[in-house]
Amino acid sequence: MINHSRPGSRVSVWVASIAAAAVAIGLAGCVNYAGIGSDQQIAPPAQFETKESLPAEGGQWPAMDWATQFGDPQLPALIDEALKGNPTIEQARARIEKASSYVGSSKSALYPNVTGSYAWTRQRYTENGIVPPPFAGTWQSENTVLASASWDLDLWGKNRERLRQAVSQEKVADAEAEQVRISLAASVASAYNRLAQLYALRDIQAREVKNREDIGHITDGRVSAGLDTNVERQTAYGETATSRSSVSDLDGQITTVRYQLGALLGGGPDRGLSIAKPSLGEGASVALPDNLPADLLSRRPDIVAAYWQVDAATHDVKEAKAEFFPDVNLSAAAGLDAFGWGRFLTAGSRQLQLAPAIHLPIFDAGALRAQLKGRYADFDYDVATYNQTLINALSDVATQVSQIHSADRQLVDAQQALDAQTKAYQLALVRYKSGLNQQLQVLNADDNRLAAETAVVNLEMDRRNTQIGLIKALGGGFEASRAGLATNAQTPIPAPSDGTAPHAE
Structure with a gap:
């Protein structure tokens, strides 16, 4: 079966799912300010x-x-x-x-935070490690360019x-x-x-x-x-x-x-x-x-x-x-990584990463x-x-x-x-x-x-x-409105309410 949905729709559903999960976890959290x-x-x-x-x-x-x-x-x-x-x-x-x-x-x-980086590494790979031939036991130059973005949904x-x-x-x-x-x-x-x-x-x-x-x-x-x-x-x-x-x-x-x-x-x-x-x-x-x-x-x-x-x-x-309440962070990265220059700008050198994360204080x-x-x-x-x-x-x-x-x-x-x-x-x-x-x-x-x-x-x-x-x-000629500091102090600031966060029984 062919999926005709657009990538933007899939991302929207994905973000909504994460938000729903965050709410659910938040409602079940143990730490509260009651x-x-x-x-x-x-x-x-x-x-x-x-x-x-x-x-x-x-x-x-x-x-x-x-x-x-x-x-x-x-x-x-x-x-x-x-x-x-x-x-x-x-x-x-x-x-x-x-x-x-x-x-x-x-x-x-x-706002989202976007960074870019480039790295060049010259390294000899061991013959007895996880790197397979023909790179094992040889000197290689590795080029990596990466653009990454992260966003705290707040x-x-x-x-x-x-x-x-x-x-x-x-x-x-x-x-x-x-x-x-x-x-x-x-x-x-x-x-x-x-x-x-x-x-x-x-x-x-x-x-x-x-x-x-x-x-x-x-x-x-x-x-x-x-x-x-x-x-x-x-x-x-x-x-x-x-x-x-x-x-x-x-x-x-x-x-x-x-x-x-x-x-x-x-x-x-x-x-x-x-x-x-x-x-x-x-x-x-x-x-x-x-x-x-x-x-x-x-x-x-x-x-x-x-x-x-x-x-x-x-x-x-x-x-x-x-x-x-839980923090919800979205992060993604895309770039190129390859040994040498010959294949660096080819489609096979692409790398992509998506890393949504939820952090909740439990104890x-x-x-x-x-x-x-x-x-x-x-x-x-x-x-x-x-x-x-x-x-x-x-x-x-x-x-x-x-x-x-x-x-x-x-x-x-x-x-x-x-x-x-x-x-x-x-x-x-x-x-x-x-x-x-x-x-x-x-x-x-x-x-x-x-x-x-x-x-x-x-x-x-x-x-x-x-x-x-x-x-x-009497203020020496000062006037809050003229200085851009006008307040609504005629009505006292209400104290922050004593809210109670839902928590698990």
Whole structure:
């Protein structure tokens, strides 16, 4: 009887038969993951009470160019320089490239693998072996060319889950790189604000040197008039020297911060010395955006990174579950093999090989179950990390806002105190010139005025530093959808189910 069926039909039937056999063996397998699972889920932002601490105020989210609001063109230029040349940015990019390579290698497992080879062998065959005459006892050259292909059918989705896990890990690396960028920009701005603060304090101390010199001149006149003694003169000289020492101390701190800025910019310490004196303004008014807790999920790269880490863990779990089912691999090879060159390219030198294979875990002493338990533990850890990251983010924003409001209230009182202490000092100085006050009263009044002026400057600079912290806490201009990292985190990721694989009784 002649078989008229086409080769393609026979191959289809053959593949279907192997798949059916794999299913049958899988249903009869002994190794299973019954009883292993997790009930952990990422927390939705609505779970946390935030209305009182984070009220809707109709504010705007930070823009990518948030540094321009402080009115100093040098600051955004320094941030841009840091983002281009800092080694931490290069490290983040390298992590992205590494994650991308995992995606490529995981994707390759979904497709057939084809290889080709050629070999030439020169060999003398024994007269007493299995090689028959006329080749026994002679030298022969053997030529072999072979093309082979193999394909993992991935019936249970193991390779597909590995690819999805790699894609999620790449998104984790992308989000972490954004977090590095935001942190670096905020660090440059904070260091620059610290430089501005030190310069403002130095200006105060420089003026204080002048005040103490003026008091010293008055004291010299009073000593000449017999109204003061050399004790007051030396006291005045000592106070002036102390003020000069404070200026020198601030000069040293300024140089140190310049070195820090040079390192943040990815340059040497001399780069920091070339930075001009800051001229920062107050910045924009502080008002929180509406719907902040929910929208914060896509505005903070650390939350986005934590989300994709949980997503990667779910695919890790699914991949580990697929290990309990049989692997079905198809392989085939075709080529030519012959002694010498004369018959190498003839039909008689053809060689063909087909090798379908099924691998099923039957007994592994609990290795696969232990592996799955480990993957679930990783999933639980990543869920807990996400939840903690969200809690920390909400607390971070609330803390920065609270500190800004506190600084605003303190500044009102501190400015009033400075005004009063300045008037008290001026009156004491006039009375000292007139011989109505002792030197100690003038010095005390000047100390009080100096402390009040320093307090105002420190409060203003600390408030701006906290404002920079709030910008960072609100994501520093990051937006997940724009970065290609959008998530569906409004709905928590369900925990991988506690499935039960059928097993033989």
